[in-house]
Amino acid sequence: MAKKIKIQSPKIPKELEITNDIIDEIWEEEKIEDKIIENATIQSISDIRVRFNTCIFRNVNFDDCDFRKIDMVDVIFDNCNLSNINFGDSGIYRVEFINCKLTGARFDDSVLKSVVFKETKGLYSNFSFSKIKGVSFIESDFQGSVFQDIENETLIVESTNFNSSVFSGISLDGVDFSTCSIEGIEVGLKDLYGGKFTVAQALELSKLMGITIV
Numbered sequence: 001m002a003k004k005i006k007i008q009s010p011k012i013p014k015e016l017e018i019t020n021d022i023i024d025e026i027w028e029e030e031k032i033e034d035k036i037i038e039n040a041t042i043q044s045i046s047d048i049r050v051r052f053n054t055c056i057f058r059n060v061n062f063d064d065c066d067f068r069k070i071d072m073v074d075v076i077f078d079n080c081n082l083s084n085i086n087f088g089d090s091g092i093y094r095v096e097f098i099n100c101k102l103t104g105a106r107f108d109d110s111v112l113k114s115v116v117f118k119e120t121k122g123l124y125s126n127f128s129f130s131k132i133k134g135v136s137f138i139e140s141d142f143q144g145s146v147f148q149d150i151e152n153e154t155l156i157v158e159s160t161n162f163n164s165s166v167f168s169g170i171s172l173d174g175v176d177f178s179t180c181s182i183e184g185i186e187v188g189l190k191d192l193y194g195g196k197f198t199v200a201q202a203l204e205l206s207k208l209m210g211i212t213i214v
Helices: 022-028 199-209
Strands: 031-043 051-063 071-078 091-098 111-118 131-138 146-148 151-158 166-168
Touching: 022 031
Parallel strands: 031 051, 051 071, 071 091, 091 111, 111 131, 131 151, 146 166
Antiparallel strands: none
16 A cells, blocks of 8 residues: 555644745745735746745736746645646645636646645646645536646545556555546556445456446
């Protein structure tokens, strides 16, 4: 069975500074820390090295942003639009995405530890070649997403739509898909070992083996 990692919540200070100049700070500072950013648009950010520490982003729209190689620790994204954002090759620790839009987002080649996706739409997201160390998908929609060649240490899925997604090169040992939708997924047969599925899901997965159950 895959190693189990405890998922930790973001450690957010009680007192956060409200900032109205977040774009300037992102360009000018190496670290954004102890901030709350609300009702803002962050756009056209790329080719930077910045860290987000102990921050809350609420009702923020990220437009045309490339945050490759970013480090994020103890961050909450609440009702944010992060569609098509690039978090590739990043370190993401104790981060929550709550009621967010992540359509087409990229997390490839990243390390995700204690990360929660809840009530979030992440269709066609890419997690390829990442390292998952305590990540949960709860009541979300990640149809058509790619989970390929992933090092998995505790993946938790609950009431999430993974229809037409790709799970290849990721051990699903200990992962319980019984409350999720997985119609049309692509998955390696050896990766299924130890996974938990309903009878209907198992019948669907049997098609991958080229057998007919009568």
